[in-house]
Amino acid sequence: MDLYYKAGACSLAPHIVAVEAGLPLNTISVDLGTKKDATGGDYLAVNPKGYVPALRTDAGVVLTEVGAILQYLGDINPKAGLMPPAGTAARVKQQEWLFFISTEIHKGMGAFFNPMMTPDWRKGVEATLGRRLAWLEKTLGDGPYLSGETFTAADAYLFVVLNWAKVAGYDLDKFPKLVAFRKRVSERPKVQEALKAEGLI
Ligand SMILES: N[C@@H](CCC(=O)N[C@@H](CS)C(=O)NCC(=O)O)C(=O)O
Secondary structure, eight states, rough: EEEEETSSTHHHHHHHHHHTTOOOOOEEEETTTTTEEEEEEEEHHHTTTSSOEEEEEEEOOEEEEEEHHHHHHHHHHHHOOOOTTSHHHHHHHHHHHHHIIIIIHHHHHHHTOOOOOOOOHHHHHHHHHHOOOOOHHHHHTOOBBTTBBSHHHHHHHHHHHHHHHHHHHHOTOHHHHHHHHHHHHHHHHHHHHHHHTTOOO
């Protein structure tokens, strides 16, 4: 499988899940400015939406959208416990987390990287994001993970987007449980492996 990624971007979530699941993965970095991949190929020919991640399966199917790719990877090795079986309430709960992280946290935190962001716009995003994170702080508690004791794909995704806070100049320290969660996930050996592979540590 080929994973098209940019170091530290949301594509790190499928990277972590593939490593946690013990799946062989060929990673190809993408220059999001030029839309060229590391082999010199036209990334728009892979994913015409122009953003990462994209996953090319062994059968040659290109999958996009973090929440969809995570489910695909998690299902390949159910024993890893990253994705509950389809058709169960636990699976829908996992999807609930994926949608929440994607639409409320990823897009909130991601907005800080928009060069067009104005101070008023930032204030608005910080207010909404702050409410979502306050709820998350209360709900996660001491976890240790979103679904309790088991690390799942949603934890990988949440970790990645919380990781952006520092670069985005967003003060996460007001949410100590989330800071502790970020540290807990970062210390997992497989997460360290993925971070190293992307040159982040
Ligand atoms: N809806 C997409 C969003 C992916 C996304 O935001 N990708 C960012 C990196 S985290 C990106 O590639 N941005 C560059 C661009 O939009 O041109 C998903 O969930 O996969």
